[in-house]
Amino acid sequence: MSLSEERIISVIGSGLIGRSWAMVFLSGGYRVKIYDNQSGQALKAAQEVRKQLDELQQAHMLRGDSSAAEQFSLLSSHDDLAQALEGAFFVQECVFEELEAKRSVFQEVESHVGESVILSSSTSCLLPSHIFSRVQNKTRCIVSHPVNPPYYVRLVELVPHPETVPVVMESTHALMTRVGQSPARLRKEVDGFALNRVQYAVIAESWRLVKEGIISVQDIDLVMTEGLGMRYAFIGPMETMHLNAPEEAPAGKGLGDYLQRYKDGMRKVLSSFGPVPEFSGEEAKAITQEMCELIPNDQQHLSTRRERRDQLLMGLSKLKK
Numbered sequence: 001m002s003l004s005e006e007r008i009i010s011v012i013g014s015g016l017i018g019r020s021w022a023m024v025f026l027s028g029g030y031r032v033k034i035y036d037n038q039s040g041q042a043l044k045a046a047q048e049v050r051k052q053l054d055e056l057q058q059a060h061m062l063r064g065d066s067s068a069a070e071q072f073s074l075l076s077s078h079d080d081l082a083q084a085l086e087g088a089f090f091v092q093e094c095v096f097e098e099l100e101a102k103r104s105v106f107q108e109v110e111s112h113v114g115e116s117v118i119l120s121s122s123t124s125c126l127l128p129s130h131i132f133s134r135v136q137n138k139t140r141c142i143v144s145h146p147v148n149p150p151y152y153v154r155l156v157e158l159v160p161h162p163e164t165v166p167v168v169m170e171s172t173h174a175l176m177t178r179v180g181q182s183p184a185r186l187r188k189e190v191d192g193f194a195l196n197r198v199q200y201a202v203i204a205e206s207w208r209l210v211k212e213g214i215i216s217v218q219d220i221d222l223v224m225t226e227g228l229g230m231r232y233a234f235i236g237p238m239e240t241m242h243l244n245a246p247e248e249a250p251a252g253k254g255l256g257d258y259l260q261r262y263k264d265g266m267r268k269v270l271s272s273f274g275p276v277p278e279f280s281g282e283e284a285k286a287i288t289q290e291m292c293e294l295i296p297n298d299q300q301h302l303s304t305r306r307e308r309r310d311q312l313l314m315g316l317s318k319l320k321k
Ligand SMILES: NC(=O)c1ccc[n+]([C@@H]2O[C@H](COP(=O)([O-])OP(=O)(O)OC[C@H]3O[C@@H](n4cnc5c(N)ncnc54)[C@H](O)[C@@H]3O)[C@@H](O)[C@H]2O)c1
Pocket: 012, 013, 014, 015, 016, 017, 018, 035, 036, 037, 038, 041, 093, 094, 095, 096, 097, 098, 101, 105, 122, 123, 124, 125, 145, 146, 147, 148
């Protein structure tokens, strides 16, 4: 038995994200105990994980070195919190995105675990200093924000509480790397973390361009999928600038040259950006209608498109490896 097989991670909350985390940790050879406060829910989640692991194995997309059956044998489901936390060195919370729920979960979790156990939250937008307000030892607290679906989209944003000690950030980073995720460290907390701040900047400008009648909903999405997105799966905005300048540039190569050539142009365009959109009223109605004409918003159409998304992401994550 390898060392990691002796180590236990508790997943608190067995919804969409709890199940995904369980699968990611299982693929790294960790024992996973999954808990939900709704009785029977953790068991249902475990059965769902079993099904998904088998399907992934059949599709040759299973992560990790061991079989679906071996990975599943490391999973247990619990209706009792104390039992679910017993022996864990790391706790990943995945309950509803409600401040009060997370606060009380962490308060209770802390009363059941030893002092060196790391307390980690999956929150998408609540700040660590709010979530962990009732934890006594905040030095061990961190946000590990996954991207849906975490099995194919490997980024995890690690966001410290102001009191989090460096060793907790480093241990979490090492754990996430070991299970095959791609952790990015934030040095301090900020609303939206990094991913959503960038995402909202993209959404806001796309929205303004459609609202102002400059481009259609369909075509602004093409700008991303057939343009920027082609690069961004492999090189980020910083490297894009660094690589973009011509080889023999007088000001030297790379980013420095890019800035010299393009900074005025960038600033001119950026200063023409409009205010934060309302995302409501007439403009929202019109844009929603245009979107629904492309993809009707009934359950069936949306599920089909979500399945397509997950299939494509699966292929892309394979390609990136
Ligand atoms: N869904 C996403 O795309 C996504 C992406 C990144 C992060 N997140 C974050 O992950 C967290 C979970 O999201 P989700 O989509 O899995 O939600 P979900 O509603 O699918 O699952 C939440 C689960 O937590 C359980 N639960 C609620 N309160 C609990 C408690 N006090 N103790 C134990 N279990 C409890 C519920 O019974 C449910 O099974 C949220 O903080 C969310 O913001 C979600």
